[in-house]
Amino acid sequence: MKNILLLILICCLSLSNRAQEQMNPSSRISGKAIKLPGFVTSPYFEEQVISFIHTPGIKVHINAPAETKFGKDKPTKLVLYALPNGNSTDWTIGKMPAEGDDWHYHIQHIGAQTRYIRATDPECNFITVYLEADTKSWGSWRKAEPTRDQKIKETVEYILSLFFQV
Structure with missing residues (x-):
């Protein structure tokens, strides 16, 4: 578990400095409000959210600021949170x-x-x-196949590509 969290942290830190100011043009819209492509507005706090399965066994749920609070000129900071063992995204x-x-x-x-x-x-x-790992345990999920570490890396890179050009 420590290794997976460390892997995610290293990926994020290594890419965040390079990508800090390079927002993906597809998410830049003129005017004040920024509607992120594919996201829906949550009835709670008007946040922009999206959920999907990127790699079999990895559920991704992204929560971004409301359209009126997402600034194209602001730095964007991603926090990737690998759920603890036994927990669901909702919990x-x-x-x-x-x-x-x-x-x-x-x-x-x-x-x-x-x-x-x-x-x-x-x-x-x-x-x-x-x-969220479908096994509710990142350790179990990783041990199921030898290519799982690569799948994690690909998932993180895909998520970063939604917001940054790297």
Whole structure:
């Protein structure tokens, strides 16, 4: 697990400095509002979201700022979050407590933390990328096939290509 998180961190750090100011032209739209291609507006906080399976076994959920808060001239910072063992994307994002909720909804609240960071530093586009293994364990997922580390690298590169030209 430490190796996978380290791999993701190294990929992000090595590419973020080179790509910081090179936003993908397909995501630049004139005017104030930036609608990211393929994203939908969430009914919660008007954030732009998209979910997909890029590589079999890896669910990707991306949460970007609202169209009115996404600035084409702001630096964009991606946080790739490999979910902890046993957790789903919904549990990791979190939600307001409600009677009868599964306790897992109330342990991480990465969605709330992302909104806090955006409010604290509005000069950057903070984007959270949730990466969920279909086995709910990155260690088990990686051991299932010898090519899985390459699949992780390809997934990270694809996600980066959505926002940066590298």
